[in-house]
Amino acid sequence: MTKRSFVLNGKQVTVDVEDDVRVLWVLRDVLKVTGPKYGCGINVCKACTSHINGKAFNPCSVRIADIKPTDRITTIEGLADTASGELHPMQEAWLEQDVAQCGYCQPGQIMAAVAKVNQAKAQGRTISDADLDEIRNVCRCGTYFRIRQAIKSGAAKM
Amino acid sequence: MNDPLGPTPTQAGVAPAETVPGAAASRRRPSRRAFIGYVVSGATLVTAAQFAQPETADAAIPSVPQIPELFDLEDLETQSALPTSGLITITMDEQGYANFALPRMEVGQGITTSTAMIIAEELDLPVDKVRVSLAPARPELVFNQLTGGSNTTNSTFTPIRVAAATARGRLLQAAATQLGATLSQLTTKAGVVLGPGGKSLTYAELSIKAASLVDLKVTVTLKQSADFTVIGTPTKRVDARDIVTGAKKFVTDLDVPDALPTMVCRPPTLNGKPVALRNREQVLRMPGVTDVAQVDTGIAIRAKTFGQCIDAVRAVQADWAGGPTASESDDSILAEIRRAEVPLAVPKLPLLAVQLDAKFEFMFRSSAALEPNCAIADVRDDSATVWAGLKAPIVAQGNIAKAVGLPVSKVKVNVVTGGGSFGHKLFGDAAIEAAKISKAMRKPVKLLWHRADEPRQGRVHPMATSRLRATMLAGEVLTFEQRHTSVATDFSHGLGEMLVATAAKLPPGLVGVGLSQSIFLLTQELPYNFGVVTQLLNETDTRFNTGSMRAIYSPDVACANELFIDLLAKKAGKDPLAFRLANLKQANVKAVLQKVAQVGNWGRPMAPGTAQGIAVHREYKGATACLVEIDCRPATVNRTIRDAVTGPRVTKVVMAVDAGLVVNPEGLKAQMLGGVSDGIGLALTNSLHLKDGHFLEASWDNYFYTRQWNTPPEFECVVMPSTSSEPGGAGEAGVPASVAAVACAYARATGKVPTRFPINHDTSSFEVKSFVPPVPESPTDGLSYTF
């Protein structure tokens, strides 16, 4: 066991855990931060999508040993604090479009959406249908169309 | 013992029926039907209604019409509610919230929202002042605690309204006493009773005053639908904010003390059994591992984190017995189905009549939700507590009790909102397994199935064939026969018992046929006037772990029928829309079809390789129609996306739905959207492949459920104006018409009528993951995929 430290949702945290435990389990099982969900554990379903230093990543596929003390990890629980309003504009858009059904995939969907919009913006573009087609997050309730609507709407306010 | 507000009851307990004075003249008209409600003794106001519907079983017995026209699965589920004595209660608390424990399970279909709306409507309370939770298993409710067949709103609508109306009446009565007013001077609005001279009292202030020391039985009348202001108004989900902030808790998010992560190393073949664990000591020494136990489904491992469970599962060395299907493959099961097919009759043909035959095959499909099977169990020597997503918690409670050898009364089953169900959570598989493991380890466990376990060992929608024969004369259909043959569907979740218990009330056509055949006949209804119509089900092979997946038989049956109807239309030289309209029986089915044709611009010119498809379905007291446009041009079909099946793209979908009285149009549209995503996957991409006793799929990149790149960029859903005073079902109604419309569009675009579904089944599109170990390694390269 090794002490590992990183910045989680704006706060420095330290955990005592084996090196090769994947970050998803450090978040969920050790720190009890349960917004990121397990849907596959092999970087396919994207239910665990969170941000590392502002970019989308899948903590089920990253060892805690590969995280540095200065790395900033943001989960759905900390997303609102990265924007000025009470909620992040993408969360607002999700409410406006009433996207969620069971809700299990939605934290990951929102985190992926924010990163996807930021990626397009960094390239000086607005989000396109082709960008939306690249999103790999599974929604077994089939809310995909409303997700597309919400991302377009949220992007306009980001 | 006196009720402070009413007459002295003649005996302790339940008072004789009286009309609740709250039947204020302003709202209640005299000729209205009265219902029985109860005021239950409590510290604050508690009202109740019997969770059952008034007897209506003396309905006409159908003869000529097909069974579902008069008595469908929804009637069955509602009727079987009658003999139970369970009450549902609404508690008004001192903060002015109405609290209600719904004896159903929320799995994303929006029933907590629609239930809150129904209570808000009848109580004149804002929707956000209604708190709906999920009731734990209540054995006394018998069949009344089964979430299935899309029947929640249909069977709970009236009882919930009665309890809410009783509460409102009681609040008015208390306010009259407090304000020194007569009931006719009082009105209610947004959780406040308004009296003469601007005086008012909130429900919060009245919650204690309106309480009763004894149980009272009262009669109430309900709001008329013309006065509805909440029901029928698009309303967003009540749990949406918790979902988008990550606050919503699913089973594995619950922090039950000492319930450590637990996974099972499962056999390499379907339903195989563990014989011996060869390296127990080695597994026990692995980092984080606390316990190892052999149970009937595999080798269970409990550890500090799920990641360490996965590592340990991969390290297990064990001897396994092959399962009962160890040597079977898709082809051998298909051959078995073929052997079980009942021959189609050869009708006596009038001179010049023509006969058309068709046959369609449907492969195994996984009904897994995104949240894998999971449950928390704490089994002690003398009691057990379980937390799980369960649509039939009473059946699960009984099965858990049996599995751990405790009386049912010692097993507490908490129902937790599920991350999707699609029929999967009708069974208590994970709850029962978790209880067995907890008993074996003598510790609380939080059991989670690995994703790979789901398609490989979890419930599947059965493989089936549907054969059709019709005869036509001069463009008219004289006979229509369907023989559906299927791997057996498991109904042990309670629907079977419900059916048997109500058998005496079933129409005569259903007495004496088997359980599955009964359910088939109760749900399948050909909506066309096609002369002599017979639809029969035959089942074979009970070795698979099956279940219904968002509708039991309808998606396959509708797909087969509607493709066949396109063939009949072609034979008759008619346009598919015109042919359907000329032959449909019911006005509501015609209306939804006309609606999608109009909104979707049916018949517009389409480029070669693209086409429209149109289909209808009637079930659950409602009707749905779907129009799709599909693009099957090479540039679309051959798009490359890593680890994906792209294929034809559905580019546009228009749905129209008549679901009877609609509580929440926003929620209904959401359910239709989900149904379309399922329909696209069922027609084009998602299936399981059985080979040498294994289902090959182990990931969402093997089992190709609809993804963003398969999603139509255009979608529209029209909710038809309600013609009924009764709500129909929503959760499953979107699938059948959409799978059928996609199939019809594909046939038209490619000029080839597909006969095997999904159409992608015969293409191998992924590399098969190992069976020993049964789960893949957790990757470590996640940081190279950031964006």
Ligand code: FES
């Ligand atoms: S759980 Fe991380 S991608 Fe599926």
Ligand code: FES
């Ligand atoms: S909302 Fe249920 S999986 Fe997406």
